[in-house]
Amino acid sequence: MYAYDQRDHAMLAQRTAQFRGQVARRLAGQLTEAEFRPLRLLNGLYLQLHAYMLRVAIPYGTLSALQMRGLAAVARSYDRGYGHFTTRQNIQFNWPKLDDVPRILDDLAGVEMHAIQTSGNTIRNVTADAYAGVAADEIEDPRIYAEIIRQWSTLHPEFTFLPRKFKIAVTGAPRDRAAVRVHDIGLQIRTNEAGDVGFAVIVGGGLGRTPVVGPLIREFLPKRDLLSYLEAILRVYNQLGRRDNKFKARIKILVQSTGIARFTEMVEEEWRRIAGGSLDLDPHEIARIAANFAPPPYDRLEPVDPGFEFKLAADPRFAQWCGTSLARHRQPGYAIVNVSLKPVDGVPGDVTAVQMEGLADLAERFSFSEIRATHWQNLVLPHVRLGDVHAVWLALATLGLATPNVGLASDVIACPGLDYCNLANARSISVAQAISRRFADLKRLNDIGDLRINISGCINACGHHHVGNIGLLGVDKKGEEYYQLTLGGSDDEDAALGDLVGPAFPYDAIVDAVETIVITYMDRREPGEGFLATYRRVGLAPFKERLYGAHQG
Amino acid sequence: MALIKDNALRPDAWVLVADDAELPESDPAIVSFARWRRDRARLARRNGPLGLRLGSDQPPEGVADDLAAFDLIALEFPKFTDGRAYSYARILRERYGFAGELRAVGNVLRDQLFFMRRCGFDAFEVGDDIDIGAWLEAFAEIEVIYQPAAGDTHALQALRTSLSPGPTRMRVTA
Numbered sequence A: 001m002y003a004y005d006q007r008d009h010a011m012l013a014q015r016t017a018q019f020r021g022q023v024a025r026r027l028a029g030q031l032t033e034a035e036f037r038p039l040r041l042l043n044g045l046y047l048q049l050h051a052y053m054l055r056v057a058i059p060y061g062t063l064s065a066l067q068m069r070g071l072a073a074v075a076r077s078y079d080r081g082y083g084h085f086t087t088r089q090n091i092q093f094n095w096p097k098l099d100d101v102p103r104i105l106d107d108l109a110g111v112e113m114h115a116i117q118t119s120g121n122t123i124r125n126v127t128a129d130a131y132a133g134v135a136a137d138e139i140e141d142p143r144i145y146a147e148i149i150r151q152w153s154t155l156h157p158e159f160t161f162l163p164r165k166f167k168i169a170v171t172g173a174p175r176d177r178a179a180v181r182v183h184d185i186g187l188q189i190r191t192n193e194a195g196d197v198g199f200a201v202i203v204g205g206g207l208g209r210t211p212v213v214g215p216l217i218r219e220f221l222p223k224r225d226l227l228s229y230l231e232a233i234l235r236v237y238n239q240l241g242r243r244d245n246k247f248k249a250r251i252k253i254l255v256q257s258t259g260i261a262r263f264t265e266m267v268e269e270e271w272r273r274i275a276g277g278s279l280d281l282d283p284h285e286i287a288r289i290a291a292n293f294a295p296p297p298y299d300r301l302e303p304v305d306p307g308f309e310f311k312l313a314a315d316p317r318f319a320q321w322c323g324t325s326l327a328r329h330r331q332p333g334y335a336i337v338n339v340s341l342k343p344v345d346g347v348p349g350d351v352t353a354v355q356m357e358g359l360a361d362l363a364e365r366f367s368f369s370e371i372r373a374t375h376w377q378n379l380v381l382p383h384v385r386l387g388d389v390h391a392v393w394l395a396l397a398t399l400g401l402a403t404p405n406v407g408l409a410s411d412v413i414a415c416p417g418l419d420y421c422n423l424a425n426a427r428s429i430s431v432a433q434a435i436s437r438r439f440a441d442l443k444r445l446n447d448i449g450d451l452r453i454n455i456s457g458c459i460n461a462c463g464h465h466h467v468g469n470i471g472l473l474g475v476d477k478k479g480e481e482y483y484q485l486t487l488g489g490s491d492d493e494d495a496a497l498g499d500l501v502g503p504a505f506p507y508d509a510i511v512d513a514v515e516t517i518v519i520t521y522m523d524r525r526e527p528g529e530g531f532l533a534t535y536r537r538v539g540l541a542p543f544k545e546r547l548y549g550a551h552q553g
Numbered sequence B: 001m002a003l004i005k006d007n008a009l010r011p012d013a014w015v016l017v018a019d020d021a022e023l024p025e026s027d028p029a030i031v032s033f034a035r036w037r038r039d040r041a042r043l044a045r046r047n048g049p050l051g052l053r054l055g056s057d058q059p060p061e062g063v064a065d066d067l068a069a070f071d072l073i074a075l076e077f078p079k080f081t082d083g084r085a086y087s088y089a090r091i092l093r094e095r096y097g098f099a100g101e102l103r104a105v106g107n108v109l110r111d112q113l114f115f116m117r118r119c120g121f122d123a124f125e126v127g128d129d130i131d132i133g134a135w136l137e138a139f140a141e142i143e144v145i146y147q148p149a150a151g152d153t154h155a156l157q158a159l160r161t162s163l164s165p166g167p168t169r170m171r172v173t174a
């Protein structure tokens, strides 16, 4: 875990004091809402349909048990007893009062957390692989670089009023669990022919109303040049990104309109001017940040734990949960435990204060006090001894957090939609709930296998519907809630945007339509073939036919 | 309009000259980019101090070869949310080494002063009715910085100190 030094603490204290002053000036009428807006956005404070919403950063998805307790305390004292984990490794509180916010920020600072740059047209909270540091296939821990980027981008004087928000994701493994190809900048740690570790740089991906799988603009960037290269990209974007139309303001539009080759040339030209200068990353500095992410003191264990094996064999419910929840840890005898935040009929991503505290307890007892947030709106206990997995499962079950559905059809990713969001066309949460009820039967759920369903309540795509295997997009048809369906999306290393199936379905028919797709897949799949593979083999036609009949769509 | 410079409200000796107006004989005068392009030869021969005002769609590359002619460059913020001039300021200071006055004009607000100063601005044109004490505080609200920017003469160390532990603080003043 990154531990704050005195400077980091001093900065947060000053920052909160500054925001307290801004809130006071707003409440005293010295700032107009238009002037206050960018200031509150720089501190993660949105105005939603019913109330303010505060978005707190969980940098690169890593949080300590202590921090989880801090979040629980905020949920309890200033909100309605719960928080909402998002797809961007943030947590949102839906009901804070404006004059409480400076106090909330003080409390968060006490556990080394903040809401800086979680919104606004600035460099946002940097995200990374939720399995960072524990994944078996990792080259290097992406959090080291995500933390370096977090520091560099914090209150960056030049890039606080960009044309639009700017999202950076880092992954350290060939298997992309950070969706780097759909970010403004995606960094993939890789090794070049000489054996040096550096980054592949992807620029101009994104979802929203113009979904783009980002192009690679540099095959290999040496580590020491990371910040100067990022600064060059941002400087080009800050000057040339469109400011006349907020729907065309993201960097992906700039990359498309200038052309990838020309854009890359401009970046490289600026980079050559500043490379090797004050932003050069010295190996000592990298090593010092890296020390924060050193592995915890693991026990030396056998790769197989007989007690664990016995319980697996003895208890099918435990085995079922392990089948979906565990991932391979790089340390023998340990497991990565995924915690589903998608109970049947629940609100995807919502966690109560009691559950947060329960998770903090579990992390302290069984996972070196560490917790991770994933971009699939779930949580992770990253270092659990195989021999402890059963105890963790039992404890999660008492907390209502042992739904055995991670990665399956009912593990739906959904944005807040019409229940909270003033931009929404349609509800997302209740559709997610209905889908989870429809696929509640575990035998069937497992038979269907891995399946990503993503729901966004409008074209802004907060629920990443374009990259869902099945994507649902809320649209408005004469005041009625309708949903467009896309198929075949993926957000990993073979990222793809889903294809539109045909005319949208009304609210009442959308869950049936999703089920029809699932049934069609099961009918057409070859043994062991996953949804994406089947879809890529058979194409849209069979799905269209079943959904709309032979001569429609 | 009032002017913040060197940590105080200062009288402003400069006048902005309309494109079709005569320039004062030798008093400090600011001209637009259009005027500069049109009258460059005459303006360069003039005796008094000369300033240039650039709009937010007029990047400084356009006058890179002429910078020696100017004692002042005013960069415009048409809206405070239009952040292009932050990059222009750094380019002027760091790429071209412009050492004259760099003035922020237009929609200049208290909460942007800190960022502007760090990008190399050293003068700020503000409304007449501001509470100067409160505005000056804006420069000192945040004392910890995490990245080198314009005017960080020990830029490398600035980043180093920010990444290294210890209470070393960087005092930021206008």
Ligand code: HEM
Pocket (backbone or CB within 6 Å): A046, A048, A053, A085, A086, A087, A088, A092, A164, A165, A182, A183, A205, A206, A207, A208, A209, A246, A250, A414, A415, A416, A417, A420, A421, A422, A423, A460, A461, A462, A463, A464
């Ligand atoms: C209810 C409050 C929210 C509002 C008003 C809101 C608004 C927006 C808007 C306007 C965009 C599009 C920006 C653009 O394309 O330039 C966007 C994108 C996005 N939002 Fe939200 N959002 C909200 C909540 C959330 C939540 C809860 C999540 C996570 C579950 C989320 C995740 C995202 C993501 C990942 C994108 C990026 C898509 C892209 O790459 O463009 N948002 N949001």
Ligand code: SF4
Pocket (backbone or CB within 6 Å): A415, A416, A417, A418, A421, A422, A423, A424, A425, A428, A456, A457, A458, A459, A460, A461, A462, A463
């Ligand atoms: S996708 Fe649309 S409806 Fe959903 S949260 Fe984003 S802006 Fe709101």
